[in-house]
Amino acid sequence: MKILLAVVAGLSAMLVFLLASASADTALFSQHTPLLIGMNALAALVLLGLVGTQVQRLFREYRAGVFGARLKSRLLLMLALMAVLPGTLLYAVSMQFAVKSIDSWFDVRVEAALDGGLDLGRGVLDAMQDDLLTKGRSMAYDLAGTATIDPVLLNRLREQSSVQGAVVLKTNGDMVANSSEGLRGLLPTLPTIAQLRQARLGTGNARVDGDTESGLVVRALVPVSSYRIGSEPLVLQLEQPVPTAITQSAGLVEAAQRDYQELQLGRAGLKRLYTLTLTFALLLALFAAVALAFFLAAWLAKPLLMLVEGTRAVAAGDLTPRATLETDDELGVLTRSFNDMTLQLDQAKKEREAAQVSMIAAQRAAAWSEVARRLAHEIKNPLTPIQLSAERLQMKLADKLDASDAAMLARATRTIVDQVEAMKNMVNDFRDYARLPPPMPAPLDLNALISEVLELYDHGPVPVTTALDTNLPKVLADADQMRQVLHNLIKNAAEAMLEKVGAGETARVTVSTIANHRMARLTVSDNGAGFPAQILAHAFEPYVTTKPKGTGLGLAIVQKIIDDHGGTITLANRLTDGVVSGAEVSLQLPFHLNSRHNDTAA
Amino acid sequence: MTVSITHCWKKRFERACVLLGCLCFLGFPSAAWAGSIEPQSAALVADETGQSVTAGFAVTLGPRLEDAVGRSVPLHFRFEFDLTRKRRYWIDEHIAGRMINYRLSYQALTRQYRLSVGSLHQNFETLDEALRTLGRVGRLHIVDKAALLTGETYTAAVRLSLDHTQLPKPLQIDALADPDWRLETKTLRWDFVPGTDK
Numbered sequence: 001m002k003i004l005l006a007v008v009a010g011l012s013a014m015l016v017f018l019l020a021s022a023s024a025d026t027a028l029f030s031q032h033t034p035l036l037i038g039m040n041a042l043a044a045l046v047l048l049g050l051v052g053t054q055v056q057r058l059f060r061e062y063r064a065g066v067f068g069a070r071l072k073s074r075l076l077l078m079l080a081l082m083a084v085l086p087g088t089l090l091y092a093v094s095m096q097f098a099v100k101s102i103d104s105w106f107d108v109r110v111e112a113a114l115d116g117g118l119d120l121g122r123g124v125l126d127a128m129q130d131d132l133l134t135k136g137r138s139m140a141y142d143l144a145g146t147a148t149i150d151p152v153l154l155n156r157l158r159e160q161s162s163v164q165g166a167v168v169l170k171t172n173g174d175m176v177a178n179s180s181e182g183l184r185g186l187l188p189t190l191p192t193i194a195q196l197r198q199a200r201l202g203t204g205n206a207r208v209d210g211d212t213e214s215g216l217v218v219r220a221l222v223p224v225s226s227y228r229i230g231s232e233p234l235v236l237q238l239e240q241p242v243p244t245a246i247t248q249s250a251g252l253v254e255a256a257q258r259d260y261q262e263l264q265l266g267r268a269g270l271k272r273l274y275t276l277t278l279t280f281a282l283l284l285a286l287f288a289a290v291a292l293a294f295f296l297a298a299w300l301a302k303p304l305l306m307l308v309e310g311t312r313a314v315a316a317g318d319l320t321p322r323a324t325l326e327t328d329d330e331l332g333v334l335t336r337s338f339n340d341m342t343l344q345l346d347q348a349k350k351e352r353e354a355a356q357v358s359m360i361a362a363q364r365a366a367a368w369s370e371v372a373r374r375l376a377h378e379i380k381n382p383l384t385p386i387q388l389s390a391e392r393l394q395m396k397l398a399d400k401l402d403a404s405d406a407a408m409l410a411r412a413t414r415t416i417v418d419q420v421e422a423m424k425n426m427v428n429d430f431r432d433y434a435r436l437p438p439p440m441p442a443p444l445d446l447n448a449l450i451s452e453v454l455e456l457y458d459h460g461p462v463p464v465t466t467a468l469d470t471n472l473p474k475v476l477a478d479a480d481q482m483r484q485v486l487h488n489l490i491k492n493a494a495e496a497m498l499e500k501v502g503a504g505e506t507a508r509v510t511v512s513t514i515a516n517h518r519m520a521r522l523t524v525s526d527n528g529a530g531f532p533a534q535i536l537a538h539a540f541e542p543y544v545t546t547k548p549k550g551t552g553l554g555l556a557i558v559q560k561i562i563d564d565h566g567g568t569i570t571l572a573n574r575l576t577d578g579v580v581s582g583a584e585v586s587l588q589l590p591f592h593l594n595s596r597h598n599d600t601a602a
Numbered sequence: 603m604t605v606s607i608t609h610c611w612k613k614r615f616e617r618a619c620v621l622l623g624c625l626c627f628l629g630f631p632s633a634a635w636a637g638s639i640e641p642q643s644a645a646l647v648a649d650e651t652g653q654s655v656t657a658g659f660a661v662t663l664g665p666r667l668e669d670a671v672g673r674s675v676p677l678h679f680r681f682e683f684d685l686t687r688k689r690r691y692w693i694d695e696h697i698a699g700r701m702i703n704y705r706l707s708y709q710a711l712t713r714q715y716r717l718s719v720g721s722l723h724q725n726f727e728t729l730d731e732a733l734r735t736l737g738r739v740g741r742l743h744i745v746d747k748a749a750l751l752t753g754e755t756y757t758a759a760v761r762l763s764l765d766h767t768q769l770p771k772p773l774q775i776d777a778l779a780d781p782d783w784r785l786e787t788k789t790l791r792w793d794f795v796p797g798t799d800k
Contacts, residue, residue, distance in 0.1 A: 022771070033771050034778055121711050208712045209725070216712070254674075254711045261673035266772025273775045 005050055005291050012043035012284040019277050033273070040280040047287035054294045068305040075297035076290075083289030091282040098274040106264060114257040121250035128218045128242060129206035135161040136204060136222035136238045143168065143224050143236065155179040158238075165239035168224065170232055171196050180239075188239060191221055199223055199235050208242070212251030216242040303331040310338055319346035372434030376427045383420050383427075390416040433557050439478035439564045443592040446475050446482075446520055450511055453486045461501050462494040467512035475520045476592040481561045486511075488554045489524040489585055496528045496583070518591055519567075525584035530573035539571050562587055636782050637664030639737075641790035644760045652746040653796070655683050655700070659737035659762045663729075666782035667764075670773070671715070671729065676707040678768035681739055684759045685794075697756060698745040703765070704736055737762070750796040758794050763787040 019036045058076065061069035139157045143149060149168050158166040158179045165180040167188045173196065178188060189209070191199070199205055199221035206220040217239060224234040242250075263270070303325045310322045319342050325332040394413040398406050447468045457464045490509060497507035512523045531539065539555050562569045567589040574582040644657040663671065671677055681702040686694040705718040714725045715732040726732040739760075750756070764785040766777050777783035 032767075033774050037775075037778075118710055122713070125711065208714075211709060211716070212711065250711050254709070257710060258674035262675050262770050262773075265670055265673055265675060266770055266776065269772030269774070269776035272779070273772055276775075 001050075002295065005288075005295075008043065008046050008050065009284075009288040009291070012040070012047060012288065015040045015043050016277070016281045016284055019280060037276060037280075040276075040284070044280060044283045044287065047284060047291065051287050051290050051294075054291065058294075067309070068301055071301045071304060072297045075300050076293050079293035079296050080290045083293065084286060087282060087286055087289070091278060095275065095278055098278065099271055102267065102271055102274065106267065111260065111264075114253065114260050117253035118257050121246075121253055124246055124250070125208050125216070125218065125242065128240065129208065129220065132163065132218050132220040132238050132240050133204055133206045133222065135163055136206075136220040136236055139166065139238070140204075140222045140224045140236050143234075149177045149224075149234070151177045151179060161238075163238050163240050165237075167237050167239075169196060169235050169237060171200055171235065176234060188237070189217075189219075191219070191235075191237060195221060196235050200233050212247055212254060215244070216247050216250075218242060303335050306335055307338055310335075310342065314342055314345070319343075319349065369434045372431055376431040379427050380424060383424055387417055387420040390420075429554075429557075433560070436481075436557065436560060436564075439481050439561065441476045441478055441565065443474040444477045444479050444482065445472075446477075446513055446522060446589070447472055449479060449482055450486060450513070450522075453483060453490065454511065456487075457490060457494065460494060462497040462507045462509055464490060464494070464509045464511060467510060469512075469514045472513050472515050472520055474592045475589040477565050477589055478561075481564075485558045485561050485587070486524075488558050492554055493524055493526040493528075493583070493585075497526055500528060515591075516588065519588040520591060522587045522589070523584055525574060525582055527582040530580035530583045531571060536571055536573070558585075562589070566590055636784055636786060637662045637667055638786035639762050639764070639788070641760060641762070641788055642737075644758070644790050644792065646744070646758055646794050647741070649741065649743060652743065652748075653750070654741045654743050655739065655758070655760065656741055657681075657683075657739045657760045657762075657790070659739075661733040661737045661762070663733070663785070664782060666780070667785070668729065671706060671708050674708050674710050675770065675773065676705055676768075678765040679704040679706065679736060680763055680765045682759075682761045682763070683742070683744060685745060686757050686759075687754060688757060694757070697749060700742060700744055702739075702742075706732060706736060747796075752796050754795070756794045756796070757791055759789050759791045761787060761789040 015036065019033075019040055022033050022036055058069060058073055062073055139154075139161060142157055143154065146153060154166055154168065154177045158181075165178075165188050167178045167180075167190070168176040169190065170176060171193075173190060173193055175190070180188060200223045202223075204220060204222035206218060208216055208218050210216045218241075220238045222236045222238070224236050306322060306325065313320075313322070321343060322335070322339055324339050325335045390413045394409055397409055401409060447470070450466065450468065454464055454466065490511065493509040497509060500507040507527065509524065509526045512525075514521050514523075559569055567587055569588075570586050572584055572586070573580045574584050638660075639662075640660045642658045642660050644655065646653045646655055648654075663677075667677065681700075681704070683698075683700040684696070685698040686696055688694055702719060707716050707718070708714075708729075709716060709725075712725075714727060715729050716723050716725050717732050717735055718724075724735065726735070739762075764787070766774060766784070769777060769783075773783065
């Protein structure tokens with residue numbers, strides 16, 4: 001729409017310019033003026049159509065109560081008025097001016113003067129004709145007295161009358177005698193037979209030949225009436241050029257009179273042409289201005305509408321960022337600062353919510369810790385007496401029973417002791433999980449920690465190998481908690497491998513580290529049977545375990561610690577050629593921000 | 603062919619625009635007494651090398667145009683001849699065409715009417731004489747014998763019209779609004795079969 005409007009407006013400006021040039025210049029485009037007028041009318045219609053559709057659309061929006069239509073219509077009205085009023089005034093003034101100036105070209109006195117000038121010219125020519133005719137008659141009289149036409153006599157008579165050319169002709173056009181001044185009239189222009197006959201019948205006539213550009217010549221035809229009976233009738237033609245000065249002046253007068261007549265004849269048309277040109281210029285300018293006003297109105301209304309919409313959204317509780325106006329002016333600043341304001345509101349709201357959440361979480365954690373501590377205490381308290389009592393029973397009764405009963409007693413006692421031990425472990429784990437203190441992160445060399453932890457596994461049944469990234473920057477972590485994480489993971493892997501060791505197969509646990517895009521990645525992997533599918537999905541939930549004696553809290557604790565550190569943990573099965581070839585647990589921990597710089601500085 | 607088709611569309615567009623221009627004036631003025639150019643006779647006659655056309659037109663200018671000529675406004679006339687051959691399922695084939703431009707003017711100083719064709723001109727004492735000469739086209743060679751097929755039917759058309767585009771601009775505008783400025787012109791068409799008149 002915008003482009004179409006621009007194109008049409010440009011074209012119409014061109015057309016109006018052409019029409020105006022055509023109106024001002026008499027020769028330019030004179031053949032195509034009606035075409036130009038038609039094209040201008042077409043352009044005006046197209047623009048009217050464009051404006052009409054826009055007005056209709058706005059009106060429909062207004063009626064439908066579309067948000068912003070009211071403001072747009074008001075702005076449009078103002079802008080359109082600003083264009084229409086001065087335009088109309090200018091139009092009225094120029095119209096008056098143009099029409100009045102056309103009228104002022106015409107003056108009765110000028111017209112009378114031009115007519116008079118022309119009459120004067122005609123009079124001069126008439127006088128010359130009369131003069132030549134008179135001379136001709138006198139010469140014809142003299143010639144008629146002679147028996148034959150004597151060229152010498154003709155020449156003398158011609159010179160006496162100071163006429164440029166004289167020729168005597170028969171009525172059939174044959175030349176009898178010719179005389180001319182200088183060489184110019186060697187071959188005189190001869191009259192037609194009809195003219196000769198006409199001249200012979202009357203007393204002679206005179207005419208003016210030629211035009212003002214090539215020169216005027218006065219010619220007179222006079223019959224030479226012979227007194228002798230039977231002689232052939234002859235006609236004398238006299239030729240006298242009109243003096244150049246007279247021809248030129250007469251030509252000027254004639255041209256001026258012609259132009260004036262033409263102007264007067266075209267007066268109405270000229271007025272019409274000027275009126276039309278001005279009207280088209282006005283119409284095209286107005287339509288273009290109104291069409292432009294639409295865009296201006298929309299452009300002006302846009303930031304205001306954006307703000308209004310924003311305030312409505314904020315009132316409704318929507319604090320998401322709004323579109324801003326990327327301009328340097330005050331409106332742009334306004335929309336941007338409005339956006340900043342909502343952003344700050346949003347942030348404050350989120351902070352408040354987060355504080356609330358963390359407070360609730362802390363409260364819940366504290367309550368949970370307390371419950372867990374007391375529960376552990378309450379459960380642990382009777383466990384020691386149970387264990388001691390069972391051991392005592394076995395000690396006291398073992399000797400008094402026969403062999404089979406003693407064996408049964410020993411079995412039962414071991415079961416009680418084992419289960420009590422397991423229960424103790426579980427309660428400890430439970431307490432540890434609930435009591436896990438918040439981490440105290442500090443720059444930590446992960447590789448050193450791993451080496452330290454692995455010393456404990458040096459003589460274990462499952463060999464642990466390492467693949468450490470020697471350039472690993474320090475991470476930000478709590479050393480104690482990370483030690484626990486490593487223990488949990490390596491112990492888990494080693495325990496999973498025990499079966500394999502028992503079967504006499506090669507078991508291997510690998511701990512590796514690598515720097516991975518602002519995070520340190522630590523992977524503990526084995527070459528065992530991998531995680532079963534249901535474990536993979538629920539591994540981090542408490543009480544999920546593959547071990548016969550596990551509490552299922554190991555990985556849950558690991559995850560809690562890693563979460564507290566802002567890291568991530570993933571479980572996966574290693575695949576070799578599509579077959580599970582082991583399990584792996586990967587941790588990602590953020591680097592201590594300045595550690596790289598520290599390293600390079602050191 | 604394309605040229606003539608686009609030309610045809612261009613003409614139509616121009617006509618439409620001119621019509622629109624006419625509509626800009628208040629409505630259509632009622633018909634008034636206007637001049638006309640009536641074709642009276644036209645024929646193709648064989649000459650030494652082919653065919654020539656002779657045609658006669660009755661030219662009446664009407665009071666408005668006569669007044670304009672009397673005020674030394676030159677009028678341009680155009681004689682057009684076209685010879686076409688009808689073709690089935692296709693637009694007519696253009697065989698030959700001739701166009702002559704006349705200029706009729708009045709010399710106020712010598713009170714003579716002048717009819718010019720190119721650089722040739724002829725003076726007349728009265729307008730009637732000039733118009734009579736204008737309306738007579740005699741033995742104008744049109745087409746060579748070789749270009750025509752004996753027995754084939756051709757359509758010939760003659761037309762003599764006032765060339766409005768050569769009028770002074772204000773008068774062109776007047777002519778849009780006022781039919782008195784226009785000359786009713788008719789085209790005379792007739793079928794012609796070469797070889798029959800030999």
